[in-house]
Amino acid sequence: MDPEEFQRLLDIDVEDVASIPSDNESYASDFDANGEELDENFQHNNDLKPIPSILITFHVYLCAKGLHHSSVKMKTLKILVFVLNSISLLSKVYGSDPAIEEEEARARAFLKILNEKTWTRNNKGTIAAWNYASNITDYNLKEQIRVSAEIAKEVKEDWKELTKFNYNTFIDYDLRRQFKKYSILGKAALPDDKYVKLEKIVSDMESAYATAKICSYHNKTDCSLSLEPEITKILTSSRDPEELKHVWVEWRKKTKTVKPLFIDYVKYSNEAARLNNFTSNTEYWLYDYESPTFVDEIEKLWRQLKPLYLQLHAYVRHKLRQRYGEVVSEKGPIPAHLLGNMWAQTWGHVADFTLPYPKVKGPNYSNLLAKQEYTPIKMFQEAERFFVSLNLTEMPPLFWKNSILEKPKDGRDLVCHASAWDFYDQKDFRIKQCTDVTFEDFITAHHEMGHIQYYLQYKSQPVAYREGANDGFHEAVGDVMALSVATSKHLKKIGLIDSEPANKDQNDINELYQMGLDKIAFLPFAYLMDLWRWQVFDGKITPEEYNCKWWDYRYNIQGIEPPVDRSELDFDPASKYHIVADVPYLRYFISYVIQFQFHRAACEIAGEYDPNDLTKPLHKCDIYQNTKAGNAIGKMLQMGSSRPWREAMEALTGQQNMDASGLLEYFRPLYKWLETENQKNNVYIGWKICEKKCTKVPLQ
Ligand SMILES: *[C@@H]1O[C@H](CO)[C@@H](O)[C@H](O)[C@H]1NC(C)=O
Ligand SMILES: *[C@@H]1O[C@H](CO)[C@@H](O)[C@H](O)[C@H]1NC(C)=O
Ligand SMILES: *[C@@H]1O[C@H](CO)[C@@H](O)[C@H](O)[C@H]1NC(C)=O
Ligand SMILES: [Zn+2]
Numbered sequence: 001m002d003p004e005e006f007q008r009l010l011d012i013d014v015e016d017v018a019s020i021p022s023d024n025e026s027y028a029s030d031f032d033a034n035g036e037e038l039d040e041n042f043q044h045n046n047d048l049k050p051i052p053s054i055l056i057t058f059h060v061y062l063c064a065k066g067l068h069h070s071s072v073k074m075k076t077l078k079i080l081v082f083v084l085n086s087i088s089l090l091s092k093v094y095g096s097d098p099a100i101e102e103e104e105a106r107a108r109a110f111l112k113i114l115n116e117k118t119w120t121r122n123n124k125g126t127i128a129a130w131n132y133a134s135n136i137t138d139y140n141l142k143e144q145i146r147v148s149a150e151i152a153k154e155v156k157e158d159w160k161e162l163t164k165f166n167y168n169t170f171i172d173y174d175l176r177r178q179f180k181k182y183s184i185l186g187k188a189a190l191p192d193d194k195y196v197k198l199e200k201i202v203s204d205m206e207s208a209y210a211t212a213k214i215c216s217y218h219n220k221t222d223c224s225l226s227l228e229p230e231i232t233k234i235l236t237s238s239r240d241p242e243e244l245k246h247v248w249v250e251w252r253k254k255t256k257t258v259k260p261l262f263i264d265y266v267k268y269s270n271e272a273a274r275l276n277n278f279t280s281n282t283e284y285w286l287y288d289y290e291s292p293t294f295v296d297e298i299e300k301l302w303r304q305l306k307p308l309y310l311q312l313h314a315y316v317r318h319k320l321r322q323r324y325g326e327v328v329s330e331k332g333p334i335p336a337h338l339l340g341n342m343w344a345q346t347w348g349h350v351a352d353f354t355l356p357y358p359k360v361k362g363p364n365y366s367n368l369l370a371k372q373e374y375t376p377i378k379m380f381q382e383a384e385r386f387f388v389s390l391n392l393t394e395m396p397p398l399f400w401k402n403s404i405l406e407k408p409k410d411g412r413d414l415v416c417h418a419s420a421w422d423f424y425d426q427k428d429f430r431i432k433q434c435t436d437v438t439f440e441d442f443i444t445a446h447h448e449m450g451h452i453q454y455y456l457q458y459k460s461q462p463v464a465y466r467e468g469a470n471d472g473f474h475e476a477v478g479d480v481m482a483l484s485v486a487t488s489k490h491l492k493k494i495g496l497i498d499s500e501p502a503n504k505d506q507n508d509i510n511e512l513y514q515m516g517l518d519k520i521a522f523l524p525f526a527y528l529m530d531l532w533r534w535q536v537f538d539g540k541i542t543p544e545e546y547n548c549k550w551w552d553y554r555y556n557i558q559g560i561e562p563p564v565d566r567s568e569l570d571f572d573p574a575s576k577y578h579i580v581a582d583v584p585y586l587r588y589f590i591s592y593v594i595q596f597q598f599h600r601a602a603c604e605i606a607g608e609y610d611p612n613d614l615t616k617p618l619h620k621c622d623i624y625q626n627t628k629a630g631n632a633i634g635k636m637l638q639m640g641s642s643r644p645w646r647e648a649m650e651a652l653t654g655q656q657n658m659d660a661s662g663l664l665e666y667f668r669p670l671y672k673w674l675e676t677e678n679q680k681n682n683v684y685i686g687w688k689i690c691e692k693k694c695t696k697v698p699l700q
Contacts, residue, residue: 104172107165111178111462114158119463121151122424130421132203134404134432136210136413141203149196152188159185174462174642181464181641184287189275190268198268205258205265205580210415214250217243227251227342228416228434229407236340236349241327245563248337256571258580263543265582266536273537281537285530285584289470290644295534297658298586301593302527302557304660305520308667310685311674312520313559316347318683319354331684332691333561336554343576344560345525347517348440356513356673357506362488365439368496376405376435379442382494383449386481390623390630393456395449398428407434417577418444420451422466426459443482450478458640465640469648472590477637479595480602483666484622486515493624512619512670519592520667526592528553529585532573547572548694559687566694594649596662598636601653602629611665618666 128147132140159182167179187198214231215223217240225231225247234247266281273284286294313334320338321328327335340349355361369379380395380403388394407416418433431448435441454477458466468474484490488500488511501507532553535541541549547570554560566572573579596618603609603621606629610616623629636652646656664671678685693699 100169100171103166104170104175107167107170107175107179108172110161110165111175114162114182115463117154117158119424121154122463123428125151126421126423130423130430130432133415133419136207136415141207145196145199145203148199149192152195153192155188156185159183159188177642178462178464184276184284186276186284187269187272190272194268194271198265198272201261201265201268202580202582205261205574206415208258208261209255209574209577209580211413212251212254214247214254217246229436231342235337235342239323239353241324241335241338241563244337248342248563251342252570252572252575255574255580256569258574259543259546259571262546262571262574262580269582270537280539282534285534285537285586288641298527298589301589301658301660302523305523305593305663308664308671309520309524311671311678312516313687314678314683314685315674316350316354316517316521317687318678318681320350323353329689329691331687332689333555333559333687335563336560337563339521339560343525344558345522347521348514351514351517354517356509356677357503360501360503360506360510362501362507362510363497365442365491365496366437369439369442370437372496374437374442376433376437376441376445379435379437379445380405380431380449382442383446383481383485386446386485386624387449387453389625390633391627392453392630392634395452396427396429396456399430399452402428403430404432405435418448420448420455422452422455424463424466429455443486446482446485447475447478450476450481453477454637457634457637461638461640461642465642467641469636469639469641469643469645470590471584471587472594473636473645473648475587475591476595476598477633479591480598480633483595483599484624486511487620487622489620490622490624493622508619509670509673512667515619516667516670519663523589523592524558526585526589528557529576529578530589531557533579533584544568544696548696551694555687555690561690561692562694563692565692565699567698568694568696569698590658593658593660593663596666597649597653597655597659598633598662600662600665602626602633605629605632617669618662619669 125148128140128144132144162179162182165179167176167183170176170179187195190198212227213223214225215221216225217234225234231247231251234243238244269281273279273281276284278284278287291297316339317328317334320334321330324338328338334344336344338350339347341347374382384395404414408414414434415432416434418435419431421430421432423429429452431445431452433441433444433448435445451474454468454474455466488497488507491497492500532541532550535549536546545568547566547568550573551562551566554562562572577583578585599621600609600618602623603618606621606623606626608616608621608623608626609618632652636648639648639651649658650656677683
């Protein structure tokens with residue numbers, strides 16, 4: 001089927017689904033982004049499910065327009081309805097066919113055993129993965145690869161059995177949905193040797209990234225600088241553009257070496273996707289969103305957000321120019337090395353010299369944490385207290401026993417990137433985070449614990465449903481908590497500060513600005529990470545143009561430029577963990593949008609936000625100790641992925657669509673301030689003319 005026609009069919013379906021009354025909601029799951037499955041639904045009209053929706057469409061049509069039609073046309077339609085009704089009746093008879101009931105009974109028995117096997121396997125695989133990620137040795141790598149190859153083999157055996165069932169015809173929604181989830185095999189669809197190869201490629205890329213070290217700018221013989229903590233520290237605190245440029249360039253010299261591996265990774269990932277009946281890995285990555293228009297929905301969100309980003313971008317460039325002079329051009333993109341972050345993805349670390357009201361500088365929360373003798377453990381205990389105050393669940397004993405909450409001092413290499421782990425036995429959940437006592441890491445602790453909270457909330461679901469409603473939901477949970485935690489109202493409640501800051505309005509703008517440097521600046525970056533990879537997987541960006549296309553996106557969407565010219569001998573995407581580690585990134589974009597939607601809904605439930613009450617703006621809401629808000633959040637989390645994400649979203653927010661208006665509402669005072677300030681300073685909005693070049697071979 002050609003893509004356009006396919007798209008058209010999908011569009012029609014979505015409309016049909018929308019007209020189904022809620023007691024028939026289950027049909028929505030039939031309409032997946034996967035073309036192959038959809039084809040089947042169209043061919044097997046013995047699947048009675050789509051028919052009621054056609055009927056409804058006709059009924060609506062008759063009621064609304066019937067009177068204006070000639071009697072002849074009415075007759076035709078009536079006959080049609082009659083025919084459809086008969087089919088529907090026939091189908092119902094067919095539906096109670098003992099043959100189907102018998103198959104469903106067999107399927108239920110099969111599923112019961114499969115669920116048991118699956119959690120046991122996931123447990124084993126997760127342990128091996130943890131052992132490697134928390135202790136990078138050749139032995140642990142070999143073990144991880146051995147275990148996951150073994151698991152892949154078993155999973156494939158079961159999958160062969162599973163696909164013998166005619167699960168698309170199952171009447172039982174849950175049975176059908178779980179079978180569908182299991183029917184996507186992922187990488188394990190590859191032949192054994194290729195599967196092992198792909199695993200090895202990704203872990204080699206990860207290991208190259210995790211162990212990369214660069215030399216110091218000030219002491220050329222000291223070549224022991226790791227990304228965390230040394231390099232990150234330089235980027236967040238140095239204000240010497242030459243030193244910043246040095247670490248920016250050197251890091252990319254070390255990480256670009258994985259390019260040949262990455263090319264193979266793309267090849268094998270696509271091959272695996274095709275064995276799952278997807279056209280490419282892109283389609284596979286988008287499959288779980290269960291929406292054929294998802295990419296458009298995301299683009300629409302970005303368009304909604306862009307005006308806010310442009311104001312922030314213009315203001316920050318103006319401030320950087322005051323600080324660094326001609327290194328920053330007046331109307332061009334912002335040099336990427338000056339934004340306090342290796343990838344210019346969050347800009348919070350330039351706040352100290354770009355703050356809207358520098359004289360009303362609020363308290364330094366990091367210093368206060370240190371002064372009050374917070375430790376990593378204490379930070380996580382405080383985070384737990386927040387969840388528990390909402391009537392959500394406390395961390396189980398094994399969490400405290402097995403987590404790694406501080407960088408181990410025994411000299412081992414490990415993946416320091418913070419992560420949260422579900423071991424699938426309903427008891428063992430862990431966080432691995434090389435926590436420093438800073439406010440940033442305090443917020444990250446909430447983020448990671450949000451993942452654990454989600455795991456805990458859905459741990460009683462069948463194993464196939466133990467995932468977020470979509471992966472963006474998973475990233476959003478902890479951040480929703482952090483939005484409350486970061487308010488000065490809350491920090492006073494927990495005793496970190498004695499009183500709310502003076503100069504309220506100006507302090508407010510400062511705090512919103514600080515938040516915006518992280519949350520608004522991040523949006524275009526999070527968007528382009530996968531825009532680039534989708535094109536790569538789809539073969540629209542070839543290895544010969546990987547880097548320059550990367551910079552096209554960086555320029556066009558983010559409005560940044562590299563500190564020095566680039567060429568195709570560089571491979572800058574590899575400087576980012578999620579690219580070498582095979583982790584999709586769209587989830588973070590989704591999360592940053594929907595967390596404000598969730599925040600707004602929870603705050604409304606808590607009575608802490610009222611759009612008509614100026615004393616209760618969204619950015620000052622703290623849902624601490626509000627069990628009503630907590631229960632509403634819990635209700636959404638407990639669903640796991642048992643229903644399409646729109647229904648989970650509806651459970652908390654009453655809305656079925658993603659919507660950026662929550663974020664825009666939260667930042668509204670900042671937006672107004674930036675707009676006025678930029679006008680006052682006559683600052684150019686947007687960017688043009690990139691001084692830096694990206695070429696096939698390096699420019700001399
Ligand atoms: C790291 O892994 C090695 C096996 O390669 C093991 O001998 C060692 O005990 C592990 N270290 C820690 C701290 O777990
Ligand atoms: C430079 O680094 C080397 C290697 O770490 C160290 O031995 C030396 O003392 C350092 N020099 C200075 C001036 O810090
Ligand atoms: C939800 O999003 C879809 C796809 O973008 C759109 O067609 C639909 O009109 C939206 N629904 C609402 C209630 O906004
Ligand atoms: Zn996360």
